[in-house]
Amino acid sequence: AVVSTQSTGAEKAVCLGECGLDFSKWLCPTSTERDEQKAALEQQIAFSKRFDLPLNLHSRSAGKPLLELLRKHSVRGALLHAFDGGRKAINQGIVDGHYFSVAPSIVRDPSQKQVAMTVPRDRIVLESDSPGLGPERGVTNTPLNLKLTVTSLAELWGCSCEEVARITTENALRLFPRLKRIIPL
Numbered sequence: 001a002v003v004s005t006q007s008t009g010a011e012k013a014v015c016l017g018e019c020g021l022d023f024s025k026w027l028c029p030t031s032t033e034r035d036e037q038k039a040a041l042e043q044q045i046a047f048s049k050r051f052d053l054p055l056n057l058h059s060r061s062a063g064k065p066l067l068e069l070l071r072k073h074s075v076r077g078a079l080l081h082a083f084d085g086g087r088k089a090i091n092q093g094i095v096d097g098h099y100f101s102v103a104p105s106i107v108r109d110p111s112q113k114q115v116a117m118t119v120p121r122d123r124i125v126l127e128s129d130s131p132g133l134g135p136e137r138g139v140t141n142t143p144l145n146l147k148l149t150v151t152s153l154a155e156l157w158g159c160s161c162e163e164v165a166r167i168t169t170e171n172a173l174r175l176f177p178r179l180k181r182i183i184p185l
Contacts, residue, residue: 010051014178017056018081019044021069024061034062038069045073054175056081063089071096079125079175082133084111090118099123099175103133104145106152116156125172126150 021037028034048055055078059066063085070078076097083090083100093100100119103126106112116124126149127133134141135148153164173179 010053013051013053014176014182015056015079016044016048016051016053017079018058019055020058020081021062021066022058022060023065034065038065041066041069042073045069045075048075049073054078058082060084067092067096070098077175081127082112082129083115087114087118090115094119094123099125099171101125101127101129102149102153103127103129104135104141104148105129105133107135107148108137109133113152113156116153121157121167122171124153124168125175126168 019041021034021041022028023034023037028037045055047053055075057066057070057078058081061084063083066080067085067089077099079099079101080093081101082103082105083093085093090100100115100123102112102116102124106116126146128141128143128146130142130145131140135145150161150164150168153168154161157164173183
């Protein structure tokens with residue numbers, strides 16, 4: 001990855017991402033490739049700190065190494081997108097002050113349900129992740145499917161869809177304060 005050190009446009013950005021680590025065996029089979037990904041992420045972390053931008057982070061088969069790298073660089077309040085770490089890693093992310101996103105795949109993915117039930121409500125945000133992570137595997141996802149995410153969270157949390165929308169919107173605005181410049185409230 002190439003990270004520009006120019007500030008052009010950084011003041012207009014809401015966050016830096018999606019960046020992160022993907023250690024799936026078919027994509028990253030060697031330790032050298034994993035080290036290269038970590039080095040690139042360290043550059044992205046430095047950039048996010050320089051411009052005071054929260055990180056939107058991807059991790060596939062890399063939950064523990066991602067959290068270790070964030071801790072090493074004192075990163076707090078990042079968004080862990082589609083996090084696939086186990087309960088222990090989720091709890092570490094909570095302790096470290098991170099947020100977790102839930103996508104429409106919650107209707108079919110037990111790991112998304114685990115995130116929704118483990119993470120405190122004030123640390124969960126919605127994401128479509130279009131065209132991926134839809135309610136049906138192999139079918140193109142759209143932002144319209146966020147309705148399914150809201151409905152699923154309302155059922156899991158035992159509250160109304162309106163309450164889920166309120167909570168997750170407040171969380172997104174807290175995580176990404178620059179959104180307030182863009183979204184009319």
